Amino acid sequence: MFEIPVVDERIASIAPGFRAISIHIDATNAETGSVDTNLLAEACNFVSAGGAPWADAHLASWSETYFRFGAKPNRTPCSAQALRKRVEKDGKVPTINPVVDLYNAVSLRYALPVGGENYDAYVGRPRLTIAAGTEVFETVVNGEAIKECPAPGEAIWRDDAGVTCRRWNWRQCSRTRLDALTGRMWFLLESLETMPENALEEAGDMLTDGLSRLMPGCGILKQKLSITPPP
Template identity: 70%
Template structure:
């Protein structure tokens, strides 16, 4: 039903220890379920208490990877670092919608970037690659739709139409943004070597369990991807 994401060869030189869980969900025949909003609250409390133990090391590895492709992690941190900073500063992050709240909770609890995409909006397979600078990225600025281009050499997620996420997992585009728990969805949980091996699988288990409760009878496929 779903094809494996493509990890381009240059990623190996930037993050040779990169690995990820790719999780595809088909909710077209799913029933209406429920979402426990305390999942996000509990994840925020866990971060405020200092968890998980590998957070600092793992997020430092992401900062190093960002620097290797020319990004400035203090200005444009990876998504997991940005979420964690908000929780440490404010003690919480606001709820958005159940599916986004769920994958944000997984990101916080396991200190890893988690992306959620509307797969029905994809054209072709997801590619993690290095930009040449001509790709199109659709985003919002001051409430207006704008088109941008990534910097040459920047790590991006893209499909056959354009960029879906800039600076690896820093900013998601509007075209494939996941706003409702419906249709086909794709989630990517991204890890580097300083994250314990079993923790990536546990993060996937948490996401799959939450999705199954939110959308009973949905079809879920999960697979490992890595640089080769």
């Protein structure tokens, strides 16, 4: 059973037009499949050719949102902007593994942050909220495991054990990192009002189609998220 992610109503003051697609995958009994190995390269070429017509406006909206909770998007951009910058600089992004390559391809093609995590490592319900500044974030710096805290007022994803992603979607914690195509997984596609809603739906379809091909027989739970009061 999957806990439905919750978006804190206080996020409305930062990003009133926030909406997302949450995709839970149960690959416990899935078979091993494959996905088009050209997807990531094709997405990079798409960005190099100009990308989606809403891309610049949507990524600019994310930068404005980061400013609203005190982050500096030029230093710590949202994940979609970071990927795009790598393509603009190098013409490509490195291959990591099939599932990461897949969601990076979706992120680049649709100019929106996409993340994938090991849901079995979660403790309690995932939630997007405002940091008090005392939460624990587990990460790795220069090969060394460390723990740090977010800034008070920072937008974070967290569970009952601590921060799972700092600065909204800038950096995932090491605890919930997705490194195997087994068990239960959670994927999240996040958008703001400057991205067409039908494009968000298309991005979700591209990801679920790829995951189905990569893990034939997996269970899929797809849900829309928006700003709602916490339970």
